[in-house]
Amino acid sequence: MNDFIIKGNIVDSECPDRLRVVENGSIVVTDGLCRGVFRALPEQFAGLPVQDFADRLVIPGMSDLHIHASQYAFRGLGMDMELLDWLNTYTFPEEAKYLDRGYAERAYGGFVEALRRSPTTRAAIFATIHPEASLLLMEKLEASGLRSFVGKVNMDRNCPDSVREPDAETACRETEAWILEARDRFTRTEPILTPRFVPTCSDGLMEGLGRLRKRYDLPVQSHLSENGGEIAWVKELSPASRFYGDAYARFGLFGGDHRCIMAHCVLSEDEELALIEKNGVFIAHSPESNMNLSSGVAPVSRYLKLGLKVGLATDVAGGSHESMFKAVQHAIQASKLRWRLLDESVKALSFAQAFWLATAGGGAFFGKVGRFGEGYDFDALVLDDASLFHPQPLDVRSRLERMIYLADDRNIIAKYVAGNRLF
Amino acid sequence: MNDFIIKGNIVDSECPDRLRVVENGSIVVTDGLCRGVFRALPEQFAGLPVQDFADRLVIPGMSDLHIHASQYAFRGLGMDMELLDWLNTYTFPEEAKYLDRGYAERAYGGFVEALRRSPTTRAAIFATIHPEASLLLMEKLEASGLRSFVGKVNMDRNCPDSVREPDAETACRETEAWILEARDRFTRTEPILTPRFVPTCSDGLMEGLGRLRKRYDLPVQSHLSENGGEIAWVKELSPASRFYGDAYARFGLFGGDHRCIMAHCVLSEDEELALIEKNGVFIAHSPESNMNLSSGVAPVSRYLKLGLKVGLATDVAGGSHESMFKAVQHAIQASKLRWRLLDESVKALSFAQAFWLATAGGGAFFGKVGRFGEGYDFDALVLDDASLFHPQPLDVRSRLERMIYLADDRNIIAKYVAGNRLF
Numbered sequence: 072m073n074d075f076i077i078k079g080n081i082v083d084s085e086c087p088d089r090l091r092v093v094e095n096g097s098i099v100v101t102d103g104l105c106r107g108v109f110r111a112l113p114e115q116f117a118g119l120p121v122q123d124f125a126d127r128l129v130i131p132g133m134s135d136l137h138i139h140a141s142q143y144a145f146r147g148l149g150m151d152m153e154l155l156d157w158l159n160t161y162t163f164p165e166e167a168k169y170l171d172r173g174y175a176e177r178a179y180g181g182f183v184e185a186l187r188r189s190p191t192t193r194a195a196i197f198a199t200i201h202p203e204a205s206l207l208l209m210e211k212l213e214a215s216g217l218r219s220f221v222g223k224v225n226m227d228r229n230c231p232d233s234v235r236e237p238d239a240e241t242a243c244r245e246t247e248a249w250i251l252e253a254r255d256r257f258t259r260t261e262p263i264l265t266p267r268f269v270p271t272c273s274d275g276l277m278e279g280l281g282r283l284r285k286r287y288d289l290p291v292q293s294h295l296s297e298n299g300g301e302i303a304w305v306k307e308l309s310p311a312s313r314f315y316g317d318a319y320a321r322f323g324l325f326g327g328d329h330r331c332i333m334a335h336c337v338l339s340e341d342e343e344l345a346l347i348e349k350n351g352v353f354i355a356h357s358p359e360s361n362m363n364l365s366s367g368v369a370p371v372s373r374y375l376k377l378g379l380k381v382g383l384a385t386d387v388a389g390g391s392h393e394s395m396f397k398a399v400q401h402a403i404q405a406s407k408l409r410w411r412l413l414d415e416s417v418k419a420l421s422f423a424q425a426f427w428l429a430t431a432g433g434g435a436f437f438g439k440v441g442r443f444g445e446g447y448d449f450d451a452l453v454l455d456d457a458s459l460f461h462p463q464p465l466d467v468r469s470r471l472e473r474m475i476y477l478a479d480d481r482n483i484i485a486k487y488v489a490g491n492r493l494f
Numbered sequence: 495m496n497d498f499i500i501k502g503n504i505v506d507s508e509c510p511d512r513l514r515v516v517e518n519g520s521i522v523v524t525d526g527l528c529r530g531v532f533r534a535l536p537e538q539f540a541g542l543p544v545q546d547f548a549d550r551l552v553i554p555g556m557s558d559l560h561i562h563a564s565q566y567a568f569r570g571l572g573m574d575m576e577l578l579d580w581l582n583t584y585t586f587p588e589e590a591k592y593l594d595r596g597y598a599e600r601a602y603g604g605f606v607e608a609l610r611r612s613p614t615t616r617a618a619i620f621a622t623i624h625p626e627a628s629l630l631l632m633e634k635l636e637a638s639g640l641r642s643f644v645g646k647v648n649m650d651r652n653c654p655d656s657v658r659e660p661d662a663e664t665a666c667r668e669t670e671a672w673i674l675e676a677r678d679r680f681t682r683t684e685p686i687l688t689p690r691f692v693p694t695c696s697d698g699l700m701e702g703l704g705r706l707r708k709r710y711d712l713p714v715q716s717h718l719s720e721n722g723g724e725i726a727w728v729k730e731l732s733p734a735s736r737f738y739g740d741a742y743a744r745f746g747l748f749g750g751d752h753r754c755i756m757a758h759c760v761l762s763e764d765e766e767l768a769l770i771e772k773n774g775v776f777i778a779h780s781p782e783s784n785m786n787l788s789s790g791v792a793p794v795s796r797y798l799k800l801g802l803k804v805g806l807a808t809d810v811a812g813g814s815h816e817s818m819f820k821a822v823q824h825a826i827q828a829s830k831l832r833w834r835l836l837d838e839s840v841k842a843l844s845f846a847q848a849f850w851l852a853t854a855g856g857g858a859f860f861g862k863v864g865r866f867g868e869g870y871d872f873d874a875l876v877l878d879d880a881s882l883f884h885p886q887p888l889d890v891r892s893r894l895e896r897m898i899y900l901a902d903d904r905n906i907i908a909k910y911v912a913g914n915r916l917f
Contacts, residue, residue, distance in 0.1 A: 144885050147899030148892050150826070151844060174885060181883035362827040365834050365842060391823075391899040400814075403573070404785040405831065411788050412835040419788060421574060460604035462567050462597060469571050476570035476814040479902055 073490040074101045076116060079124035079453065080467045081108055083131050083443045084427040087375055092467050097121075098129065100449045103490025108443050124453050124485070128471055131441050132192025132450030132488060133395035134433035135385050136355035137292070137334040139197040140208050140221075141166050142388030143182040150363045150391075154298040157364055159231075162388075166199045166224075167233035175204035182393075183211040188480045190395045190429075192450040192488045193437045194219045195292050195332050195355070197265060200226060200236055202249040209253055209260045216493040218437065218450075222265025222292055223249045227276045239275035243283060250287055259489075261290075268294040269305045269318045281322040290330035292355075293319060296343065297335035298366045316343045316352075326350030330436060334384060335360075336374075337367045344377065353380045353436050356428065358401040360389025368409035370417040371402065375424065382433020383425070396475050399425045422472050453485035454478065496913040497524040499539060502547035502876065503890045504531055506554050506866045507850040510798055515890050520544075521552065523872045526913025531866050547876050547908070551894055554864050555615025555873030555911060556818035557856035558808050559778035560715070560757040562620040563631055563644075564589050565811030566605040573786045573814075577721040580787055582654075585811075589622045589647075590656035598627035605816075606634040611903045613818045613852075615873040615911045616860045617642045618715050618755050618778070620688060623649060623659055625672040632676055632683045639916040641860065641873075645688025645715055646672045650699045662698035666706060673710055682912075684713075691717040692728045692741045704745040713753035715778075716742060719766065720758035721789045739766040739775075749773030753859060757807060760784055760792045767800065776803045776859050779851065781824040783812025791832035793840040794825065798847065805856020806848070819898050822848045845895050876908035877901065 077098045085091040091108075099106040099116050106116075142162060149161040168174045186194065196212075196219055198205040205223040212219050223246060227236045236242035246264075253262040264284050266272040272280075284291060296302055296315050305315045312318040316333070319325040325333075327350040334355040339347065347354065356371050374381050383398045384390075390398070399422075406420040420428075434441020440448050456470055459477050474482060486493045500521045508514040514531075522529040522539050529539075565585060572584040591597045609617065619635070619642055621628040628646040635642050646669060650659045659665035669687075676685040687707050689695040695703075707714060719725055719738050728738045735741040739756065742748040748756075750773040757778040762770065770777065779794050797804050806821045807813075813821070822845075829843040843851075857864020863871050879893055882900050897905060909916045 147896035148888075150895075168886075177885040181885060185883065359827075362830055365830040367834050368831065404782075407785055407788040408791065408828065408831050409835065411790050412832065460608065462600040462604060463591075465571075472573075473570035 073103045074119055076100070076112065076119045076121045077124065077129055077451065078121060079127050079129040081129045081443065082467060082471050084423070084431045087424055087427045087432070088421065090423050090426065090468060094467055098443050098449070100490055103449055105443045105445060105447045105449050107445050127484070128454040128456070128467065128474070130452050130454065130471065131430040131434065131443060132452055132486065133190045133429045134193040134382055134437060134441060135191045135395055136195050136332050136353060136382040136433045136436060137357055137384035138194055138387050138393065140179060140182045141169055141197065141199045143185070143393070144178045146388045147391040152364070153300065154364050154366065155300050155304070163231050163234045167231070169199040169201045169204040172203060172207070175201070175207050179204070179208045179211055183208070183215050185393050186217060187215045187493060188483070189393050190452055190483060191393065192217060192486065193434065193440060195263060195436065196221045197292070198223055200224050200234055202245050205249060206252060209257055213257045213260045216259070216488055216491055218259050218488055220261050220263035220290060220292070222263045224265050224267050225276055225280060226267045226271035228273050229270050239273055239279050242276055243279035246280070247283055250283065250289070264289045264291045264324070266293050266324065268301070269309060269315065270301065277322040277324065281324055284323060284329060288329070291324045292332040293324070293334070295333035295336055296339045297337055297361070298364070299338065302338060314340060314343045316346055320346060320350070326352040332436060334386065335366070335369065337361055337369045344379070348377060348379055351380060353382055355384040356381055356402060357384040357386035357390060358405040359391065359398065360386035362401065362405060363391065364389050368405040370409065370414070371406060371428070372418045372420055372424065380432070380435060381428055382436060383428040394479070395429050396478055399429050399475050402428060426475070449487055449490045451487045452483050454482055455484045456482060458482065496526045497542055499523070499535065499542045499544045500547065500552055500874065501544060502550050502552040504552045504866065505890060505894050507846070507854045510847055510850045510855070511844065513846050513849065513891060517890055521866055521872070523913055526872055528866045528868060528870045528872050530868050550907070551877040551879070551890065551897070553875050553877065553894065554853040554857065554866060555875055555909065556613045556852045557616040557805055557860060557864060558614045558818055559618050559755050559776060559805040559856045559859060560780055560807035561617055561810050561816065563602060563605045564592055564620065564622045566608070566816070567601045569811045570814040575787070576723065577787050577789065578723050578727070586654050586657045590654070592622040592624045592627040595626060595630065598624070598630050602627070602631045602634055606631070606638050608816050609640060610638045610916060611906070612816045613875055613906060614816065615640060615909065616857065616863060618686060618859065619644045620715070621646055623647050623657055625668050628672060629675060632680055636680045636683045639682070639911050639914055641682050641911055643684050643686035643713060643715070645686045647688050647690050648699055648703060649690045649694035651694055651696050653694050662696055662702050665699055666702035669703070670706055673706065673712070687712045687714045687747070689716050689747065691724070692732060692738065693724065700745040700747065704747055707746060707752060711752070714747045715755040716747070716757070718756035718759055719762045720760055720784070721787065722761065725761060737763060737766045739769055743769060743773070749775040755859060757809065758784065758789070758792065760790045767802065771800060771802055774803060776805055778807040779804055779825060780807040780809035780813060781828040782814065782821065783809035785824065785828060786814065787812050791828040793832065793837070794829060794851070795841045795843055795847065803858065804851060805859060806851040817902070818852050819901055822852050822898050825851060849898070872910055872913045874910040875906055877905055878907045879905060881905065
């Protein structure tokens with residue numbers, strides 16, 4: 072039985088532009104789902120067990136729409152290059168290590184424990200090309216209580232042998248076996264098709280993945296329009312595509328009949344954005360990564376105005392930290408610099424908007440997730456700011472804003488995913 | 495007696511572009527001063543007591559060239575405005591509270607304890623206009639063991655009555671009394687003249703402060719060319735000045751015959767930079783604040799190339815956090831976005847350069863500070879990264895880079911200022 076009441080100072084998003092704050096409120100949870108947020112508890116729920124978090128804050132869990140588990144080991148390192156050189160110099164050599172089960176065991180162990188302690192309750196995760204290590208990662212995620220999509224990565228060209236699948240056929244065969252085993256073994260941890268990005272995926276591989284996608288009705292994740300050099304290269308490699316995203320769409324890997332996440336979209340042009348909108352593709356905005364790799368800043372408030380589906384992402388190890396709190400902060404800061412330095416017609420993100428992106432915006436990829444609305448999965452964080460000195464009374468909204476800038480893992484004292492308490 | 499040897503993995507700056515790494519090295523300290531860094535300890539020092547920090551990192555303490563103690567209470571809040579509105583809406587009402595000794599006691603207590611635990615060993619600090627509260631702050635700083643300059647703020651126009659000194663004469667009289675008392679009572683904590691910025695300081699006040707500066711041979715700190723609206727306003731208010739910095743220089747408050755820090759310099763033009771160079775003015779680069787208040791990004795690598803004196807600053811509460819580690823990270827990230835979005839002729843900062851700014855660059859304001867060179871004050875942090883998971887061996891330089899992105903107060907296990915251990 073998963074029915075209970077949570078008491079505390081409750082904050083979630085009413086809409087992308089506005090927070091809802093209920094001081095000393097109650098959230099009723101039945102069967103792991105929210106029944107509503109109440110200022111005064113209705114009589115009918117009087118018998119349910121109560122977890123009273125008193126003056127602490129209760130907010131929705133956060134969804135990280137793009138994170139590389141296999142890059143966690145070198146987070147905070149090697150930030151002196153742009154995307155393509157960074158991949159060749161740091162990333163591919165690191166990802167090659169996941170052929171070694173012992174290494175994967177240690178590295179993924181550290182990653183999953185950090186994610187478990189973080190503000191993230193849901194994540195869309197890249198592993199590597201290695202099926203065994205990818206299953207190991209999924210096993211650890213499953214045990215953690217988090218909900219996630221995990222992609223065994225596909226790539227069969229333009230990368231070192233150590234991280235290249237030998238050919239499209241082998242890649243698809245191994246990917247299919249991985250899908251079947253993952254589906255068989257896990258319930259909270261689902262496979263997601265993961266062509267790394269167009270430069271490393273041959274047409275044959277894309278075709279094969281398109282077939283697998285349909286056969287198993289899978290979602291898709293990849294990278295899109297992150298960096299100028301990357302986009303120019305895609306144009307060369309795929310001259311038949313009208314724009315970068317079209318190089319996925321041609322193979323049925325760009326949303327429409329399936330859920331799809333494209334990370335970055337820093338430089339997407341109108342035609343690409345039109346297809347993103349039409350196909351309901353989720354944009355994983357990765358502000359810290361886009362700063363660290365000198366990619367730029369996606370015009371997120373424009374995307375919100377256009378009604379696109381946007382969520383937030385840490386993109387470790389382009390981003391240095393797994394904390395979605397930091398991603399919220401970086402999203403606001405980067406949007407201000409974009410406004411100031413590049414284009415005053417695209418407004419900076421407000422705190423409410425950035426918070427919405429991290430909760431409801433990205434949560435929508437996972438279903439009814441990221442708010443405390445009726446019927447939503449109960450994903451929640453309980454935050455204690457007693458350690459963050461303040462000499463004056465602060466209202467709940469201010470306490471939340473401050474925590475996003477100042478809090479770390481010590482300030483998260485309880486975490487729920489789909490009604491289950493993780494700690 | 496303050497003679498000892500520190501052992502550990504030692505890192506400091508050889509020059510702005512290059513780190514010096516000495517694995518398993520020794521720093522010899524006599525009379526609180528560095529005698530040198532040694533791979534093998536010379537015979538002559540064999541008798542000194544040894545603090546062996548084994549595999550941990552030992553780096554120079556950091557100098558925060560610009561931080562508002564009186565804004566610490568609202569750090570991480572109210573980041574939805576530009577400078578001038580932000581001052582009127584959030585900052586001035588907060589600073590008015592420091593008339594109340596009880597409030598100052600609580601708020602400055604929290605600030606000083608946070609600074610003591612932070613990577614900062616030296617700081618140039620703004621208080622408020624209130625002499626009593628400013629002395630209280632200095633008393634707490636003195637007791638902390640940190641070394642600092644503290645400014646009782648001066649302003650007598652264009653601000654609410656609650657934070658305005660009644661007239662230039664009163665302001666100067668109270669400031670002089672504060673200087674005399676501070677000089678009498680403190681040794682580690684020195685007064686610094688602090689006209690807030692041109693818009694809030696009448697010519698009469700500036701003249702008076704210029705006289706006090708000479709009479710007591712004091713250093714000066716203020717704000718310069720942070721925001722477009724501010725610069726336009728200065729032009730209106732001070733039509734006789736050729737540029738913003740000239741409005742300080744006219745009154746002998748812009749370096750030359752004294753030490754001077756100007757915070758920001760985001761938008762300084764050539765004539766201003768020429769005077770900054772000529773007068774040896776220190777620029778306090780405040781990257782997070784310049785993001786949060788949508789001011790822009792100072793072209794720091796250009797300033798380094800010009801040979802200007804530059805250090806780094808948190809600028810709390812324009813910046814959200816007192817950690818200079820975060821300032822290093824923000825300096826690199828902001829410089830990358832400036833390069834990408836605004837001007838590819840000004841290079842992004844390297845990790846070595848940003849580390850230099852935070853240590854040797856800003857340290858130079860305080861004397862021979864910020865490196866482990868012979869004759870330098872021994873300011874040091876001992877860093878333990880055992881809590882920062884990694885599945886693979888990392889070299890010392892990588893461990894340092896990673897700590898700057900990932901570490902918090904838990905990772906600083908010892909701190910020395912001028913040879914004295916604070917914890």
